[in-house]
Amino acid sequence: MEIIKLGNEILRQKAERIQKIDGAIHTLAAEMLNMLEQKKGVGLAGPQVGVLKRIFVIKLVKEPSMVFINPSILKTAQETVKYEEGCLSVPGVWADVIRPATVAIQAWNEKGRPFTIEASGLLARAILHEFDHLEGVLFIDHLSELKRTRLLAKFNKL
Numbered sequence: 680m681e682i683i684k685l686g687n688e689i690l691r692q693k694a695e696r697i698q699k700i701d702g703a704i705h706t707l708a709a710e711m712l713n714m715l716e717q718k719k720g721v722g723l724a725g726p727q728v729g730v731l732k733r734i735f736v737i738k739l740v741k742e743p744s745m746v747f748i749n750p751s752i753l754k755t756a757q758e759t760v761k762y763e764e765g766c767l768s769v770p771g772v773w774a775d776v777i778r779p780a781t782v783a784i785q786a787w788n789e790k791g792r793p794f795t796i797e798a799s800g801l802l803a804r805a806i807l808h809e810f811d812h813l814e815g816v817l818f819i820d821h822l823s824e825l826k827r828t829r830l831l832a833k834f835n836k837l
């Protein structure tokens with residue numbers, strides 16, 4: 680398993696729904712969580728490891744890890760917040776991104792159990808960032824053109 684970086688078209692494709700949550704998906708989730716820990720990231724989505732499937736994992740400091748399979752966003756707050764984001768697929772650069780302050784999401788875990796959560800703070804931020812990956816969207820897409828150009832210039836220099 681390897682992290683796919685900006686420039687690879689896989690990151691721009693829409694991920695496909697997972698038909699069956701079986702042992703292979705269970706293993707995939709475990710490997711993604713291992714990778715996330717290794718890279719000291721907060722979240723990791725399927726397309727970032729070359730798997731165009733609707734799955735992402737999140738691990739916040741002092742919180743248990745979470746697996747989201749075939750997620751649907753039920754609701755987002757109208758209130759927005761600005762917070763600095765980075766991405767394992769766009770290493771070395773960070774930028775403030777404006778997103779809804781809260782999100783309600785429904786998904787299945789790696790055991791095939793459905794769940795719904797309402798998240799705020801860092802968890803909401805991570806969920807929205809990772810969900811974007813399933814749609815082929817990156818955090819840099821949320822920036823103004825000027826800020827994105829500057830960020831990409833810095834990224835390309837690294």
Ligand code: NI
Nearest residue numbers: 765766767768
């Ligand atoms: Ni990311």
